[in-house]
Amino acid sequence: MSFMDKAKDFADKHDKQVDQGIDKAGDQVDERTGNKHSSQIDKGVDAAQQHTGAGDTQP
Numbered sequence: 752m753s754f755m756d757k758a759k760d761f762a763d764k765h766d767k768q769v770d771q772g773i774d775k776a777g778d779q780v781d782e783r784t785g786n787k788h789s790s791q792i793d794k795g796v797d798a799a800q801q802h803t804g805a806g807d808t809q810p
Contacts, residue, residue: 762803769803 752760762769777796781789 766803770800773799773803 773796777792781792784792
């Protein structure tokens with residue numbers, strides 16, 4: 752099994768944790784850019800979360 756297959760399998764099995772990690776990373780980027788690009792960062796976070804596991808599990 753390749754690294755990418757293992758990563759995809761992990762994301763499928765742990766969707767909630769992966770989505771939370773993506774959300775935290777987005778918050779960090781937003782903070783470090785002085786909240787200047789919040790809407791673009793939010794769109795990127797949403798898109799990334801939709802491509803992991805069953806999709807976006809955040810409320």
